[in-house]
Amino acid sequence: MRRTDPIARLAAAQAERAQAALLRRLRSVEAVDGTGLVIGGRRLTGFASNDYLGLAAHPELIEALASAARQWGVGAGAAHLLGGHREVHAALEADLAQWTGRERALLFSTGYLANLGALQALLQPGDLCVQDKLNHACLLDGARLSGATLRRYRHGDVAAAERQLGSDPAAAALLATDGVFSMDGDVAPLPALAAACRTHGAVLMVDDAHGIGVLGPQGAGSLAEAGIGQDHAPVLMATLGKALGVGGAFVAGPAALIDGLVQFARPHVYTTAPPPALAAATRVAVRLAREEGWRRERLAGHVAHFRDGAARRALTLADSRTPIQPVIVGASDAALTAAQALEAAGFFVPAIRPPTVPAGTARLRVTLTAAHTADEIERLLDALQAVLR
Numbered sequence: 404m405r406r407t408d409p410i411a412r413l414a415a416a417q418a419e420r421a422q423a424a425l426l427r428r429l430r431s432v433e434a435v436d437g438t439g440l441v442i443g444g445r446r447l448t449g450f451a452s453n454d455y456l457g458l459a460a461h462p463e464l465i466e467a468l469a470s471a472a473r474q475w476g477v478g479a480g481a482a483h484l485l486g487g488h489r490e491v492h493a494a495l496e497a498d499l500a501q502w503t504g505r506e507r508a509l510l511f512s513t514g515y516l517a518n519l520g521a522l523q524a525l526l527q528p529g530d531l532c533v534q535d536k537l538n539h540a541c542l543l544d545g546a547r548l549s550g551a552t553l554r555r556y557r558h559g560d561v562a563a564a565e566r567q568l569g570s571d572p573a574a575a576a577l578l579a580t581d582g583v584f585s586m587d588g589d590v591a592p593l594p595a596l597a598a599a600c601r602t603h604g605a606v607l608m609v610d611d612a613h614g615i616g617v618l619g620p621q622g623a624g625s626l627a628e629a630g631i632g633q634d635h636a637p638v639l640m641a642t643l644g645k646a647l648g649v650g651g652a653f654v655a656g657p658a659a660l661i662d663g664l665v666q667f668a669r670p671h672v673y674t675t676a677p678p679p680a681l682a683a684a685t686r687v688a689v690r691l692a693r694e695e696g697w698r699r700e701r702l703a704g705h706v707a708h709f710r711d712g713a714a715r716r717a718l719t720l721a722d723s724r725t726p727i728q729p730v731i732v733g734a735s736d737a738a739l740t741a742a743q744a745l746e747a748a749g750f751f752v753p754a755i756r757p758p759t760v761p762a763g764t765a766r767l768r769v770t771l772t773a774a775h776t777a778d779e780i781e782r783l784l785d786a787l788q789a790v791l792r
C-alpha cells in the first residue's frame with residue numbers, strides 16, 4: 404500500500420481552493436505612509452489595518468523602540484523564565500493590569516499564543532468550553548488543544564449559551580467570547596454572558612483584541628465599557644498589535660490565574676520572550692491610548708461618517724458601531740471581484756472569504772482608523788457604490 408504524501412495532499416487542497424475562488428494570496432507591501440501603502444508599484448489607500456488609533460508609526464513609539472533596543476539589545480535572547488523577562492516587560496504588565504482594572508497581567512508573544520496558552524492551561528479533558536460560533540480561530544484552537552468538550556452556540560445567542568453551560572453541570576466550565584467580533588465588528592452581549600456564567604458557575608473569558616484601546620473609558624476595552632470587572636470576567640485577553648500599534652498580547656486577571664499561567668501556559672513557558680524594545684514601545688502606546696481620547700473621538704466620527712454615507716448610497720452594512728465595518732457581498736467570487744475593482748480604483752480592502760467567515764457571507768472587511776481623513780472615507784464610499792452597483 405502506498406502512503407499518502409502530505410505535501411501532495413496539501414497541493415490538491417490548494418487546487419480545490421483555487422477552483423472555489425477561495426485561494427489566499429500573500430502579497431508584499433513595498434512601502435507604507437500613513438493610511439497609504441504601495442503594492443505592486445501602485446499607491447493605494449488602505450482600509451484593512453487594525454491600527455485603529457493610528458499609533459503604529461507614532462514618533463514617540465519609534466523613539467521608545469529605538470532607545471530600548473540600544474539599552475536592552477534587540478532580542479530577549481531567552482524565554483521569560485530563563486532570563487528573557489526584563490524589567491520593561493514587568494513594567495508593561497503592571498501598566499496593562501492597571502489600565503484594565505485587573506490584579507495582574509502576563510505578556511505573550513502574540514494573541515494567538517495567548518489564547519492557546521490560557522485555554523490549554525485552564526481546561527482539561529472532561530471540562531466544558533462554550534464558545535460563540537464566530538469566535539476567532541485561536542479561541543477554538545485553544546479549546547481543541549486543551550482536550551475539553553467544545554460546544555459552540557449561535558452567534559450572540561445567550562439562551563443557547565446557557566443551555567450549553569447547563570448541559571454538563573458537574574464539569575468545570577469556561578465560556579469564551581470575542582469582545583468585538585473580528586470579522587463582523589459587533590460587540591458581544593457581555594452583561595448577559597457574565598450573568599449566565601454566574602448562574603452556571605462558569606468562568607468568563609473575553610478576547611478583547613479589537614476592543615482594547617477603542618471601547619470604554621480611556622480605551623480600557625469592551626468589559627470596561629460594560630462595567631464588568633475581574634470578579635465577573637476573570638480572564639481578559641487582549642492584543643497589542645491592533646489599536647496599540649505594536650505586537651504581542653496579554654492575559655489579565657486575578658493573581659492566581661497569572662501565577663498559574665506562568666507555570667502551565669506552554670506558549671509562555673516554551674518560547675523566547677518578545678523583544679524588550681517592543682514592550683518599551685507598547686508602554687508609550689498604552690499611555691497615548693489612555694490619554695489621547697481625541698483619537699477615539701475621531702474614530703467614532705469616522706464610523707458615523709462611513710455609516711451615514713453608506714446609508715445615503717443605499718449600501719448595506721453589518722450592524723456594527725466599531726471601526727470594523729464589513730460590507731457583506733455573499734459569494735466568494737463576487738467578493739474577490741469587488742476587492743479587485745476597489746484596488747483598481749486605488750483602495751486596499753481585501754475580500755474575506757470562508758473558512759474565515761461562514762459560507763455565503765464573503766465580505767469586504769472595511770476597517771477605519773484615526774489616521775484616515777474624511778476625504779478618504781468619502782472617496783471609498785463612492786468607490787464602493789460604483790463597484791457594488
Ligand SMILES: Cc1ncc(COP(=O)(O)O)c(C=O)c1O
Pocket residue numbers: 512513514515516539541581585610612613642643644650651652
Ligand atoms: C479576536 C482576535 N483574537 C486574537 C487574534 C490574534 O492576535 P495576534 O494577531 O496577536 O496573534 C486576532 C487577530 O489577529 C483576533 O482578531
